[in-house]
Amino acid sequence: MHSPVNPIRLSKAAAGQLMQLRQMTSIGNWTVLCRWALCRSLAEPTNPAPVSIAADSTLEMSGRVLGGPVGDILLKALRQRCHESGLSPDHRETLATQLQLHLHRGIHYLAGDPNIQSTESLMALVSDNLKSVQASMS
Template identity: 35%
Template sequence: MMQHIDIIRLSEKQKQQLITLKRKTGIENWNVLCRWALCKSLADPSVPPKENIPSDSNVEMTWRTFAGSEYKIYESIVLLRSKKDLMGENIHDFIKIHISRGLNMLLKTSFI
């Protein structure tokens, strides 16, 4: 059965990482930074380590806000990758794991 993506809820750690990226880049919208993080992680062919990432911050957004006008394309990419990686997580955990890895990758890059 195909899972539906509705709300993205982030952890307090992810929120703090977004605040740092926002300050470094000047990009005001967290959904844009989250999309960058997701894409950066999905571009890495390795499977991210499984983590239990809480939804303990006040940062949440609808999937359409997160993904923008191309939400159907992002949803297809995420669903295809989750099947490829054969990860047993629900789709929301899968996305949070990739956002987490992507945020870490973006914070470590020298061009930001």
């Protein structure tokens, strides 16, 4: 993923929510959780609220690490979402802002979902979200 922002730094609140998710699901790799959180937010039909996000934690990653083996697909999905929202999918600043907003919203959604109690319950939700994102791209 050629991220529009490097490094991607999370807020303290998001970092805390990721730690909570790691404990609930036993998924130790927080970048995997971030990928799933991004998909969770992109699957939502509404846009994330345009709020200012404090990148005040020490938790950061590069776009390549965030995207991992599905980085190109995630970037394409983010660009598609920008296009559908009437935002410029080729404007670097717009992509950077939308990436931060979707990533933080997705982390918040996953951490606050009472149905997520285990790795299996998280996987079921993520699978549904991936199908939704893929369907919107076709």
